[in-house]
Amino acid sequence: MCSRKCFRMPTLVICGVVLTIILVCITGITLTNSINISNIVKLREKVASDSAAANGGHQAAQTRAALVEQQYSTLQQHHLSRSDLNYIQAATHPKNLQRQLQQQQQQQLQQQQPNKIVIEIGLSNDSGPSSAPASSTLGSSSTGPRILQAAEALMEGNVDSISLPAAAPLTAATTSSAKSLENSQGSDTPHSHANTTNADITMGIADHNPGGIQFERRAHVKQMMEHAWHNYKLYAWGKNELRPLSQRPHSASIFGSYDLGATIVDGLDTLYIMGLEKEYREGRDWIERKFSLDNISAELSVFETNIRFVGGMLTLYAFTGDPLYKEKAQHVADKLLPAFQTPTGIPYALVNTKTGVAKNYGWASGGSSILSEFGTLHLEFAYLSDITGNPLYRERVQTIRQVLKEIEKPKGLYPNFLNPKTGKWGQLHMSLGALGDSYYEYLLKAWLQSGQTDEEAREMFDEAMLAILDKMVRTSPGGLTYVSDLKFDRLEHKMDHLACFSGGLFALGAATRQNDYTDKYMEVGKGITNTCHESYIRAPTQLGPEAFRFSEAVEARALRSQEKYYILRPETFESYFVLWRLTHDQKYRDWGWEAVLALEKHCRTAHGYCGLRNVYQQEPQKDDVQQSFFLAETLKYLYLLFSDDSVLPLDEWVFNTEAHPLPIKGANAYYRQAPVTLPVSNAS
Ligand code: DMJ
Numbered sequence: 001m002c003s004r005k006c007f008r009m010p011t012l013v014i015c016g017v018v019l020t021i022i023l024v025c026i027t028g029i030t031l032t033n034s035i036n037i038s039n040i041v042k043l044r045e046k047v048a049s050d051s052a053a054a055n056g057g058h059q060a061a062q063t064r065a066a067l068v069e070q071q072y073s074t075l076q077q078h079h080l081s082r083s084d085l086n087y088i089q090a091a092t093h094p095k096n097l098q099r100q101l102q103q104q105q106q107q108q109l110q111q112q113q114p115n116k117i118v119i120e121i122g123l124s125n126d127s128g129p130s131s132a133p134a135s136s137t138l139g140s141s142s143t144g145p146r147i148l149q150a151a152e153a154l155m156e157g158n159v160d161s162i163s164l165p166a167a168a169p170l171t172a173a174t175t176s177s178a179k180s181l182e183n184s185q186g187s188d189t190p191h192s193h194a195n196t197t198n199a200d201i202t203m204g205i206a207d208h209n210p211g212g213i214q215f216e217r218r219a220h221v222k223q224m225m226e227h228a229w230h231n232y233k234l235y236a237w238g239k240n241e242l243r244p245l246s247q248r249p250h251s252a253s254i255f256g257s258y259d260l261g262a263t264i265v266d267g268l269d270t271l272y273i274m275g276l277e278k279e280y281r282e283g284r285d286w287i288e289r290k291f292s293l294d295n296i297s298a299e300l301s302v303f304e305t306n307i308r309f310v311g312g313m314l315t316l317y318a319f320t321g322d323p324l325y326k327e328k329a330q331h332v333a334d335k336l337l338p339a340f341q342t343p344t345g346i347p348y349a350l351v352n353t354k355t356g357v358a359k360n361y362g363w364a365s366g367g368s369s370i371l372s373e374f375g376t377l378h379l380e381f382a383y384l385s386d387i388t389g390n391p392l393y394r395e396r397v398q399t400i401r402q403v404l405k406e407i408e409k410p411k412g413l414y415p416n417f418l419n420p421k422t423g424k425w426g427q428l429h430m431s432l433g434a435l436g437d438s439y440y441e442y443l444l445k446a447w448l449q450s451g452q453t454d455e456e457a458r459e460m461f462d463e464a465m466l467a468i469l470d471k472m473v474r475t476s477p478g479g480l481t482y483v484s485d486l487k488f489d490r491l492e493h494k495m496d497h498l499a500c501f502s503g504g505l506f507a508l509g510a511a512t513r514q515n516d517y518t519d520k521y522m523e524v525g526k527g528i529t530n531t532c533h534e535s536y537i538r539a540p541t542q543l544g545p546e547a548f549r550f551s552e553a554v555e556a557r558a559l560r561s562q563e564k565y566y567i568l569r570p571e572t573f574e575s576y577f578v579l580w581r582l583t584h585d586q587k588y589r590d591w592g593w594e595a596v597l598a599l600e601k602h603c604r605t606a607h608g609y610c611g612l613r614n615v616y617q618q619e620p621q622k623d624d625v626q627q628s629f630f631l632a633e634t635l636k637y638l639y640l641l642f643s644d645d646s647v648l649p650l651d652e653w654v655f656n657t658e659a660h661p662l663p664i665k666g667a668n669a670y671y672r673q674a675p676v677t678l679p680v681s682n683a684s
Pocket of ligand 1: 438498569571633657659
């Protein structure tokens, strides 16, 4: 007898069997599919195509290797380090390339960037808050990634060339720059720069238009700076200057015979501009740990200390916002303040850092102070007041200004000597060279620095320059424009190398105000610059003498033995730089390059750069001094001559007389003005 239960059992078994069969069929179809002929073909095709790709990849890798090699030599020419080159090797490793190139393609699609660009490999990718980064500058905050990106782009064929760093000073990296700037404005809160140096701060100055750069020439100047710096570091670190021949330190009396690291402080902004990051950090570190005028009894030149040390620190502060530099600038300026305690407020030339006792040079016309010295404090002291909020410094230089404004000027000219006790002129010697030069420079530049609001300064400049044009500027029989010295109404037809800066000064005066004198200023500016060039090319060394004369017999040539030396001075190159910026006449760049070649031929030694004792000898003797202004000025102006105009544009920066660029008020976000506070200086 079969129960209902009996009947259901076979049914369930049958259902199970059917289900199993269906499942087996489905699996069978799938398995069959996976091994069918067409799929085998497809698999073979895939293997074949992968293999072809691999071969192609090999070829591509060879092409890449060739390109990398090609770029190695370019980069080496640009003095990138071995680690930079290693970075490129890593960047071009086949494993990394695929991923990197894909990322780059995606970025390109997203950003719709132009395909052919020039890449700047700089130590900073930043641009100032006032100016957007150039489209050609790849965004990254350190050298390695930037080189990597550059290499990637190169591999991809997206770049025409790779170039070196450069404009728009910055310290704070993109993300932190605006913040850092805000914080630094009006805030004196000290912070540990150790943090910012390592983490936040990138450096270098980037050109906004790589088309405006002469890469090879500029790279060469940068390499000269490295040579000068590295040898100073090796043989004279912390001392004032280097003696390259004897490989030992040198200290001129202007530095008071103490170890003040003059070359470090003077040269540091040049390192910064060139993007020499490691060297910059060494210098900054030395300043933080060692630089102090406390506890030393140095008799310092107020003028030299101001233009090199205060000026250098101020520029570094403007560039970086690092409070260290503001503190040091103020520290140095405070040490100079006792020199201003005279009946007129015209400071003495020398001051003792310990006692505050100040005095003038014994040789200077009856105890006089010197026009080019007390008249070359305005830019630094005015700016120091603005960034510290302490009006005292500006007051000191305003007092000097008032004395000079009100005093009677013989024939509208300023003699080089003024007695600080009596307020009377000393000997009636006038010069746009030694003892006078930078006073005139600071009249124009004070007006520029103020955002062209300090009208008094511009008026005093125009009055002085018109008198000089009338009484001292002359044309030689051969058609060379020069500016003579004037001694007791007699022209001395001699021009100092120092006066060669005035070519640039006249031109800058012309370019910044349209008035009745504009054309004359520009004509004379070009003429003086041409004459200084002549003084160079008329010497066998192609370097110019300390002073040169004009007579029936000679033009633009030194006559006396004590005028024939060249001490690495910058003034002629300064004018080439300014004239290049204002006219874009290629000859100024070519003249600068001629000078670079001459410096390399005659002044370069295995251990730094020296001046020459006689520029008229074929193989002149070297003087064994690498002046700090060679790093601060000579190499800076030459570097800028071959840079794009966007590197420290002249409508945003004004150069102090030691070539330390200071920001222009109202035109430059790096001005970093602090709110005015009550005087806090403990100096008198
Ligand atoms: C520099 O210290 C300054 O340029 C100064 O104004 C004049 N002399 C030297 C360079 O020659």
